[in-house]
Amino acid sequence: MSIYKINDNGIERAMTETETTEFDQTLLDTAKDQAAIEAEKKAKSQAKQNVLDKLGLTADEIAALLS
Amino acid sequence: MGANAVTTVYDFVANQILTAAQMDNVNCGIPVFATTVTRDAAFGGAGEKTLAQGQMAFIEATNTTQYYNGSAWVTLAATPGLTCVKAETTVTATNSVTADNVFTSSYTNYLLLINYTISGAGQLRIKLRTGGTSASTNYNTQIVEGNGTSLTTSTAASQTSYIVGAFGSGLEAATSVQLFGPQLAKATTIMAGNTAANGALTAPLYEQWYGNHSTATAYDGIEIFTSGTNWTGVYAIYGYSKTL
Numbered sequence: 001m002s003i004y005k006i007n008d009n010g011i012e013r014a015m016t017e018t019e020t021t022e023f024d025q026t027l028l029d030t031a032k033d034q035a036a037i038e039a040e041k042k043a044k045s046q047a048k049q050n051v052l053d054k055l056g057l058t059a060d061e062i063a064a065l066l067s
Numbered sequence: 068m069g070a071n072a073v074t075t076v077y078d079f080v081a082n083q084i085l086t087a088a089q090m091d092n093v094n095c096g097i098p099v100f101a102t103t104v105t106r107d108a109a110f111g112g113a114g115e116k117t118l119a120q121g122q123m124a125f126i127e128a129t130n131t132t133q134y135y136n137g138s139a140w141v142t143l144a145a146t147p148g149l150t151c152v153k154a155e156t157t158v159t160a161t162n163s164v165t166a167d168n169v170f171t172s173s174y175t176n177y178l179l180l181i182n183y184t185i186s187g188a189g190q191l192r193i194k195l196r197t198g199g200t201s202a203s204t205n206y207n208t209q210i211v212e213g214n215g216t217s218l219t220t221s222t223a224a225s226q227t228s229y230i231v232g233a234f235g236s237g238l239e240a241a242t243s244v245q246l247f248g249p250q251l252a253k254a255t256t257i258m259a260g261n262t263a264a265n266g267a268l269t270a271p272l273y274e275q276w277y278g279n280h281s282t283a284t285a286y287d288g289i290e291i292f293t294s295g296t297n298w299t300g301v302y303a304i305y306g307y308s309k310t311l
Contacts, residue, residue: 004162004163005160005161005162005163005297006161006162006163006164006165007156007158007161007163007164007165008165009165009166009167010156012159012161015162015163023162023163023292026203026227026228026292027294029203029227029228030190030192030227030228030294031294032227033223033226033227033228034190034294036223036226037210037221037223040221040222040223041219041221044219044220044221045219063216066216066217066218
């Protein structure tokens with residue numbers, strides 16, 4: 001019995017073995033995709049913080065600038 | 068034949084004495100006919116008007132209102148701007164949802180609306196489908212996120228699916244997804260706008276994923292799934308009218 005549920009064109013049922021294998025792969029792929037997005041966000045955030053650190057702004061000033 | 072139905076559209080002459088029945092006839096607004104046959108017989112005969120452009124008629128048999136355009140009768144009908152091609156479907160604690168045979172040549176562009184909550188952390192994502200198989204490559208998106216005082220942007224290319232929702236963990240969220248030409252054998256442009264809450268409904272946030280699926284394939288369906296534990300909600304798909 002699959003641990004996953006699918007609404008297949010309006011019919012709720014458990015995924016078949018093949019669908020379960022495919023969905024496991026989908027989740028692995030999605031995790032990699034999301035990790036790439038988070039890595040880019042983190043890199044951009046760090047680059048922005050480095051510039052702000054150079055400018056010597058206070059936390060309040062940074063918040064005002066970025067809001 | 069109903070009480071308002073007529074069999075003649077009169078053409079009166081000077082000094083003619085009119086009967087009560089004739090006056091009732093001309094006082095009935097749009098002439099009402101039992102069928103298109105009695106409608107056609109009501110014009111052009113002795114003492115009847117000649118059919119001309121702008122003439123109106125109501126047909127009892129079909130409950131339709133028509134006008135004559137000078138060469139043919141045309142039925143008045145409002146064309147809706149949006150037509151539901153996938154009726155609102157309830158999804159309960161489900162990992163993945165498929166809707167096949169919804170993208171056709173009847174429409175070029177489509178609107179997918181999803182009201183959702185996600186159990187566990189994760190996003191709501193879509194894949195385009197053809198022949199019952201989901202496409203798992205070539206999704207590209209520019210991301211803009213407004214969260215509190217922070218506005219961030221990022222780009223994600225060559226993803227295996229397309230994000231359309233996030234931050235729906237246990238709190239009501241909604242996303243609006245516009246798909247441009249998914250049924251055409253060329254790249255599909257996708258615009259998704261999501262509103263959710265960051266831990267509390269008093270802390271709303273928004274995200275936009277504007278991008279495309281760059282594979283030049285004609286798709287007929289869509290898969291909506293979550294990378295969280297499961298998702299609950301409703302979704303419906305609409306086609307944008309191509310005509311007036």
